[in-house]
Amino acid sequence: MSRVLYDEATRIYPGSTQPAVDALDLDIADGEFLVLVGPSGCGKSTSLRMLAGLERVDGGRIAIGDRDVTHLPPRDRDIAMVFQNYALYPHMSVADNMGFALRVMKVSKDERDRRVLEAARLLDLEEFLDRKPKALSGGQRQRVAMGRAIVREPQVFLMDEPLSNLDAKLRVQTRTQIADLQHRLGVTTVYVTHDQVEAMTMGDRVAVLKDGILQQVDTPLGLYQHPANVFVAGFIGSPSMNLGEYRVEGDEVVFGGARVRLTRETLKALKEEGSDRVILGFRPEDVTMVGDGDQDDATFLVTATVVEELGSDAFLYGQYADTTDPRLLEQTVIARVDPNAPPAKGDRVRLRIVPGKGRLFSASTGLCLPA
Amino acid sequence: MSTSTTGPDRTARTARRPVQAAPRGVPQSPLEESGRGTRWVVAIVVVVAMLWTLVPLLWMLLSSFKNSADVTAATPQFLFTPVLDNYRNLFTGANNLWPYIWHSVLAAGISAVLAVCLGALAGYGLARTQMRGKKHLAFWIISTRMAPIAAIVVPLFLIFRGLGLIDSIPGLVLAYLSFNLPFAIWLMSAFFAEVPPSLEESALVAGCTRWQAFRTVILPLTKSGLVTTFVLCLVFAWNDYAFAVVFSGPNSQTLPIAASQLVTQTGIDWGQLTAIGTIVVIPMMLAGLAVRRWLVTGLTLGAVTGE
Ligand SMILES: Nc1ncnc2c1ncn2[C@@H]1O[C@H](COP(=O)(O)OP(=O)(O)O)[C@@H](O)[C@H]1O
Numbered sequence: 001m002s003r004v005l006y007d008e009a010t011r012i013y014p015g016s017t018q019p020a021v022d023a024l025d026l027d028i029a030d031g032e033f034l035v036l037v038g039p040s041g042c043g044k045s046t047s048l049r050m051l052a053g054l055e056r057v058d059g060g061r062i063a064i065g066d067r068d069v070t071h072l073p074p075r076d077r078d079i080a081m082v083f084q085n086y087a088l089y090p091h092m093s094v095a096d097n098m099g100f101a102l103r104v105m106k107v108s109k110d111e112r113d114r115r116v117l118e119a120a121r122l123l124d125l126e127e128f129l130d131r132k133p134k135a136l137s138g139g140q141r142q143r144v145a146m147g148r149a150i151v152r153e154p155q156v157f158l159m160d161e162p163l164s165n166l167d168a169k170l171r172v173q174t175r176t177q178i179a180d181l182q183h184r185l186g187v188t189t190v191y192v193t194h195d196q197v198e199a200m201t202m203g204d205r206v207a208v209l210k211d212g213i214l215q216q217v218d219t220p221l222g223l224y225q226h227p228a229n230v231f232v233a234g235f236i237g238s239p240s241m242n243l244g245e246y247r248v249e250g251d252e253v254v255f256g257g258a259r260v261r262l263t264r265e266t267l268k269a270l271k272e273e274g275s276d277r278v279i280l281g282f283r284p285e286d287v288t289m290v291g292d293g294d295q296d297d298a299t300f301l302v303t304a305t306v307v308e309e310l311g312s313d314a315f316l317y318g319q320y321a322d323t324t325d326p327r328l329l330e331q332t333v334i335a336r337v338d339p340n341a342p343p344a345k346g347d348r349v350r351l352r353i354v355p356g357k358g359r360l361f362s363a364s365t366g367l368c369l370p371a
Numbered sequence: 372m373s374t375s376t377t378g379p380d381r382t383a384r385t386a387r388r389p390v391q392a393a394p395r396g397v398p399q400s401p402l403e404e405s406g407r408g409t410r411w412v413v414a415i416v417v418v419v420a421m422l423w424t425l426v427p428l429l430w431m432l433l434s435s436f437k438n439s440a441d442v443t444a445a446t447p448q449f450l451f452t453p454v455l456d457n458y459r460n461l462f463t464g465a466n467n468l469w470p471y472i473w474h475s476v477l478a479a480g481i482s483a484v485l486a487v488c489l490g491a492l493a494g495y496g497l498a499r500t501q502m503r504g505k506k507h508l509a510f511w512i513i514s515t516r517m518a519p520i521a522a523i524v525v526p527l528f529l530i531f532r533g534l535g536l537i538d539s540i541p542g543l544v545l546a547y548l549s550f551n552l553p554f555a556i557w558l559m560s561a562f563f564a565e566v567p568p569s570l571e572e573s574a575l576v577a578g579c580t581r582w583q584a585f586r587t588v589i590l591p592l593t594k595s596g597l598v599t600t601f602v603l604c605l606v607f608a609w610n611d612y613a614f615a616v617v618f619s620g621p622n623s624q625t626l627p628i629a630a631s632q633l634v635t636q637t638g639i640d641w642g643q644l645t646a647i648g649t650i651v652v653i654p655m656m657l658a659g660l661a662v663r664r665w666l667v668t669g670l671t672l673g674a675v676t677g678e
């Protein structure tokens with residue numbers, strides 16, 4: 001159990017000019033569950049493999065506990081890794097798979113058997129100990145891979161999309177089990193996924209990567225409420241945040257027939273930037289439907305094209321109705337509406353952003369503007 | 372089809388990933404889909420091919436048990452009293468067959484073992500390297516196997532003479548390695564490429580050195596590849612005549628040389644010749660049969676990991 005530190009860690013694959021991981025700075029606390037999330041190809045696996053010692057570190061350094069491990073081979077790092085394809089040894093029984101690392105470390109057979117059995121009990125694998133991996137179901141193989149990591153009692157768990165080969169239902173079950181197990185064992189864990197829901201539900205903190213560059217690290221709620229830039233704002237949350245670039249007129253942002261006043265801090269930042277455009281974002285749940293009587297400058301009209309009723313929730317997908325701007329007409333507005341009285345398809349609804357819930361980003365840098 | 376892909380395996384596999392195509396190695400017989408006409412054509416081709424291969428072997432086997440009159444009879448004798456004269460003659464006298472057998476076993480055996488050991492190491496490296504031009508390197512290696520023996524006999528002869536390797540078992544072993552090693556490297560690298568790199572990475576993280584990971588995880592998974600490579604290398608070397616006739620002498624002559632010595636200017640002893648032929652062929656057939664299970668899985672590649 002240890003703290004993990006990435007210090008400007010960089011990886012440039014041979015033959016490539018663009019770093020796959022670019023000066024990654026991450027400080028992961030002892031016992032923390034940190035999730036690395038981002039779209040495919042953003043460098044999540046590479047970051048994890050650098051920590052494992054399976055990928056060279058071309059710049060910066062990586063430390064586990066007090067030890068600088070930047071140039072140590074994987075075997076000297078005291079880590080356990082769960083691979084996306086589980087990487088179970090097909091020629092060994094489940095018990096041998098789980099005890100493999102201990103055998104390599106020359107742990108006595110008694111001790112080994114004890115620890116394997118303990119982990120098997122924890123993961124409900126006792127009856128499969130003598131089987132070969134290929135005689136197991138996908139979920140069981142996944143648990144064996146977890147068991148192999150647990151038996152190690154390592155300083156750090158590394159997991160690279162360990163749930164992506166499971167079907168949707170099992171994935172949801174297993175993700176709670178893994179998070180639960182991690183909290184019980186208290187082992188520092190770095191977990192990679194491309195699924196933001198997985199990231200948000202499992203992580204103590206979530207690090208968002210894009211094109212090899214760290215965008216933001218925060219608690220799930222922090223990311224959700226205070227995205228540092230447009231990318232994070234759009235990536236985190238489902239359905240995703242409504243984002244659009246609009247004109248600023250005077251001290252107001254104008255979109256879809258609505259005029260919303262900007263704060264003095266925002267205006268100051270825009271003035272420094274010398275821009276008269278701004279990216280406005282609002283989450284689907286941060287709008288309210290208003291009756292025709294309550295309309296004012298800050299409300300806008302939307303024509304519902306799809307209404308998704310999920311029982312506990314209902315989402316409206318619509319288009320700005322009160323505009324002729326072709327760019328606005330292309331945009332889809334998503335709004336959460338009352339599931340007990342949802343509008344019908346084709347209805348025109350008047351919406352208002354809940355005061356203080358709009359997010360503003362610079363049109364040039366994409367960074368969050370002060371509100 | 373190996374016995375390793377039976378019931379539970381297949382259900383587990385399909386249950387896990389329904390989108391995945393049918394498991395590798397399950398034969399989708401083309402015969403099942405084709406019409407009767409095609410079926411007959413295929414059957415005839417198979418029968419002809421079998422006769423083509425088996426009749427000469429059978430003829431040789433039968434002839435080796437005939438006495439000299441029966442062997443040379445103008446009308447083929449199918450019913451005859453089998454005798455062991457030919458074999459007895461081969462193993463008696465000053466120039467008996469034992470040394471030849473021994474030389475063949477040594478030269479072919481050692482060269483096959485070396486080819487497998489070195490080929491596994493080099494093939495693993497070749498399969499895992501990320502270097503540029505890897506494909507060209509792999510092709511260059513196997514292309515040396517394709518070079519006609521005549522092209523390398525002369526330079527090898529000069530080298531061997533300089534090193535005093537003419538008429539020695541080490542000389543023959545080296546000569547056989549010249550064609551077995553590229554073949555072994557190339558074949559083994561195909562087997563290693565089938566093993567997902569995450570398996571050895573998992574072993575490295577578990578505390579293994581590269582060598583330990585290779586030995587405890589990768590090698591056991593490519594057992595069928597090792598056996599296949601060994602048997603094929605053994606057969607190639609065992610059957611060699613061209614190198615042996617140039618490089619060997621009284622201290623190293625192999626079985627094919629012994630056979631050729633029976634073809635003299637005064638005539639051919641067909642009885643003894645077919646007996647030697649049988650002695651050459653039988654061990655290789657037995658070896659093939661003994662490792663058939665591995666050969667089949669080996670030659671179809673794939674399905675190494677059962678992943
Ligand atoms: N072995 C490699 N050689 C060259 N480029 C690679 C290699 N592995 C990954 N990459 C590249 O590095 C980037 C990050 O890859 P990866 O870390 O696997 O992404 P992720 O796991 O987030 O999907 C991608 O653009 C990918 O193409």
Ligand SMILES: [Mg+2]
Pocket residue numbers: 044045046
């Ligand atoms: Mg990945």
